[in-house]
Each structure stands twice: as C-alpha cells, then as structure tokens.
Amino acid sequence: MDFLERDDREVLELIRKEGLRQRMTLNMIAAENTAPPSILDALGSVFNNKTAEGYPGRRYHTGCRVTDELELLAVGRAKSLFHAEHANVQPHSGVNANLGVYQAVLRPGDALLSMKLSHGGHLSHGDPASLTGRVYRSFHYGVKADTEFLDYDEIRALALKHRPRMIVAGASSYPRLIDYGAFRSIADEISAYFLVDMAHIAGLVAACVIPSPVPHADFVTFTTYKTMMGPHGGIILCKGKYANKIDRAVFPGTQGTPTLSLVAAKAVCFNLATTPRFIEVQQRTVRNAAVLCEALKVKGYRPVSGGTDNHLVLLDLRGKGLKGDAAERALEDVGILTNRNVIPFDPESTKTTSGLRFGTAGVTVRGMGEGEMEKIAGLIDLALTSPQERDVTNRVKEEVGALCLRFPLPGFAEEEGRDP
Numbered sequence: 450m451d452f453l454e455r456d457d458r459e460v461l462e463l464i465r466k467e468g469l470r471q472r473m474t475l476n477m478i479a480a481e482n483t484a485p486p487s488i489l490d491a492l493g494s495v496f497n498n499k500t501a502e503g504y505p506g507r508r509y510h511t512g513c514r515v516t517d518e519l520e521l522l523a524v525g526r527a528k529s530l531f532h533a534e535h536a537n538v539q540p541h542s543g544v545n546a547n548l549g550v551y552q553a554v555l556r557p558g559d560a561l562l563s564m565k566l567s568h569g570g571h572l573s574h575g576d577p578a579s580l581t582g583r584v585y586r587s588f589h590y591g592v593k594a595d596t597e598f599l600d601y602d603e604i605r606a607l608a609l610k611h612r613p614r615m616i617v618a619g620a621s622s623y624p625r626l627i628d629y630g631a632f633r634s635i636a637d638e639i640s641a642y643f644l645v646d647m648a649h650i651a652g653l654v655a656a657c658v659i660p661s662p663v664p665h666a667d668f669v670t671f672t673t674y675k676t677m678m679g680p681h682g683g684i685i686l687c688k689g690k691y692a693n694k695i696d697r698a699v700f701p702g703t704q705g706t707p708t709l710s711l712v713a714a715k716a717v718c719f720n721l722a723t724t725p726r727f728i729e730v731q732q733r734t735v736r737n738a739a740v741l742c743e744a745l746k747v748k749g750y751r752p753v754s755g756g757t758d759n760h761l762v763l764l765d766l767r768g769k770g771l772k773g774d775a776a777e778r779a780l781e782d783v784g785i786l787t788n789r790n791v792i793p794f795d796p797e798s799t800k801t802t803s804g805l806r807f808g809t810a811g812v813t814v815r816g817m818g819e820g821e822m823e824k825i826a827g828l829i830d831l832a833l834t835s836p837q838e839r840d841v842t843n844r845v846k847e848e849v850g851a852l853c854l855r856f857p858l859p860g861f862a863e864e865e866g867r868d869p
C-alpha cells in the first residue's frame with residue numbers, strides 16, 4: 450500500500466477502515482466470502498494494464514503473448530476443476546455470464562423457464578426488473594407450499610405447457626440440493642437447452658461436497674467470489690459443441706475487453722480450489738450450516754424447508770413475530786452481518802421480508818467450527834429477542850468481537866486489511 454500512501458490517502462484510509470470492519474464483524478452474508486491475499490495480489494497486478502479484445506491467438510491488439518498464456522491457463526484450470534469440455538473465463542460477473550449464455554443460443558422473444566425470484570431464483574433468470582425479462586418471455590416455477598422443496602411435477606407441467614427454449618436451474622436462496630437429472634429429462638422431453646446457474650454453490654461443487662451439474666447441463670454459470678473464495682467475476686462452462694457460440698456471445702456479443710487482472714485472479718482461485726485446505730473448508734462450511742440451522746431450530750426459529758444441504762440457512766421469522774428488515778438491522782448492530790430475504794409465499798415485500806438468509810462460508814474460512822456455530826446461534830437469538838436491551842446487546846457485541854479476535858481473517862495484516 451506504499452503507493453497509495455503517496456497518491457491517495459483518502460482511499461487508503463477507506464481501505465483500512467473496510468479491512469477493520471471485515472476483521473471485526475462476523476460475515477454471514479451467503480453471497481460473500483474472504484479471498485486470500487494471493488487473489489488480491491493478482492487483482493492488483495500489471496495485467497490491469499493490458500487490453501486484449503478477443504481470445505488467445507485471435508486478439509485485436511498486439512502485445513498479447515503473455516495475456517494469451519494467462520487466459521489459456523485460467524481456461525485449462527477451470528475445465529479441469531469442474532471436468533468441463535469448455536470454459537469461458539471472461540464474464541465480468543454472474544449476470545454477465547448468464548447474459549452470455551442467453552445471447553449464445555436464444556433469440557429475443559424466446560421463452561425461458563426458471564425459478565421464481567420470490568422463491569429463491571435470481572433477477573438475471575428472466576425477472577421483469579432485469580433486461581433478461583424484457584428480451585425473453587419468462588415463465589417461473591416455485592417450491593411446494595408444504596415442503597418448500599422444488600416441485601418437479603410443476604416444473605414438468607410448465608415446461609410442457611410453455612415449451613421454453615431454455616430451462617434454468619439454480620438459485621440465490623434455495624438451501625436444498627437440486628435434482629439436475631430430473632431437470633435434464635424435462636429439458637430433453639421438450640428439446641430445450643438446460644442452464645444451471647451455480648453462483649452460490651460452485652465452491653461446494655468444486656470440492657465434490659455436493660453433486661455437480663456439469664454432466665447434466667448444456668451450460669453452467671457461476672461466480673468466483675461466493676463459496677469459491679476468489680475475485681468478483683463470472684464463468685461459463687459448457688459442452689464442447691457450444692464453445693464457439695459461447696465465446697462469440699461473450700465477446701463481442703455482450704462484453705468488450707476482458708479484465709485481465711480478474712482473469713489472473715480467477716486462475717489463482719482455480720488453483721487454490723484443488724488444495725486440501727479448500728476442500729476441507731468447503732466440507733466444514735456445509736457441516737457448519739447444518740449445525741447453525743439445528744441450533745436455531747432448537748431456539749424456536751423455523752428454517753425454510755426444515756433444514757439445509759448447502760452453505761445457507763433461510764429462516765422464516767414469522768413464528769417469532771419478527772420481520773427481516775428489523776432483524777437484519779438488529780444483527781448488524783451487534784456485528785453479525787446477514788441479509789433480509791423473502792421466503793416462499795412471503796406476505797411481506799422485498800423491502801421488509803419475513804426471512805433472513807445466513808451463509809456459513811465467511812465464518813468457516815476463519816477457522817470456526819461446530820462449537821462456534823452453536824455459540825453464534827445463541828448470540829443471534831439474544832440480539833433478535835432483546836434488540837432494545839443495551840446490556841444484552843453490549844454483551845453480544847463483546848462476544849462477537851472476542852470471536853473475531855480468536856478467529857482472525859486468514860492472511861489479513863493489522864492496519865491494511867491484507868498482507869503487506
């Protein structure tokens with residue numbers, strides 16, 4: 450950070466403040482994680498200075514020999530990690546990855562069948578608020594009212610009725626495993642493409658902790674910054690027969706130049722994902738989510754679908770007379786970061802919500818285990834039930850601070866929020 454000290458102390462100060470905030474709070478936002486310092490090194494590297502429209506060997510700029518080597522390395526690592534036939538590592542984000550897939554094989558006006566946003570789906574799966582909902586006609590499936598598991602009979606019935614050109618599986622707040630084989634056979638019945646957006650769970654898939662969609666899907670997209678513990682970016686995997694279409698859809702179809710420093714960080718991320726430490730963290734993330742879920746259940750909170758199979762727990766707060774927005778604030782006040790989330794069939798708006806979403810990736814990477822999950826469940830309960838009682842909230846804050854000090858963020862130096 451020496452150069453920042455010289456050129457911009459104001460931003461340096463904000464970086465230090467953010468580092469402190471990250472060190473001294475419990476990050477239970479399911480869509481976040483802490484990237485190791487080597488990822489930050491790659492992000493801040495000289496690859497930032499390279500512009501390289503196109504693909505290795507087919508660039509629209511000169512000086513790309515090293516860049517080509519880097520992109521081929523990242524692509525090779527992504528393919529090998531996920532046993533995929535082709536990978537495109539250029540999407541700037543998860544939404545860009547999805548746009549790339551749609552652009553590759555759909556025409557404006559084609560129909561998409563995907564999970565309802567209100568049941569856990571994502572905006573970029575054809576929601577009217579997103580460009581994807583304007584360009585494509587979208588139809589949505591949900592979970593069953595009684596079990597809150599995906600309803601494959603409903604998915605099949607909707608597929609037969611609307612005959613979408615693409616079926617999308619994957620979610621932002623679905624705590625259960627997805628039956629990719631069932632989706633594949635429905636897609637085959639109507640000759641639809643099958644896309645899986647595994648943005649949240651890619652790290653668990655990479656570590657073989659939960660089943661992979663890659664053998665079943667035509668296309669798989671994911672983000673590299675959630676359970677993957679890497680930089681903020683997106684990836685597309687696909688069958689070899691779609692490789693050219695996907696590459697053309699990303700550039701020039703939906704993006705311009707790739708961010709090469711981001712590609713470098715993705716390559717590091719895929720390398721780290723093969724290590725025993727990464728695999729162990731992913732295994733513990735899932736175990737920790739199950740323990741947290743059970744401990745909250747014992748305290749009278751209802752997890753949507755009754756439990757979890759992955760890194761996230763979605764709580765229905767109605768039984769406690771709480772709303773998601775107030776609960777999110779009460780927890781932030783004591784240093785526990787979560788986010789309000791609609792639950793299936795939620796009577797509340799997305800601003801208020803009846804639900805709260807927790808993820809265990811961010812605390813697991815600090816080395817926390819089952820004992821800490823039980824402890825955190827107790828702290829959550831105290832903060833939610835006594836948000837106005839100063840002595841209680843102060844005690845919870847202190848305990849959160851003590852946990853943060855006992856389990857430091859890996860690789861973070863005191864003043865700078867990262868290794869020097």
Ligand SMILES: Cc1ncc(COP(=O)(O)O)c(C=O)c1O
Nearest residue numbers: 480542543544571620621646648
């Ligand atoms: C299922 C899913 N897809 C896509 C995205 C979008 O990723 P990004 O914000 O990187 O564009 C998210 C983000 O949380 C997500 O949960």
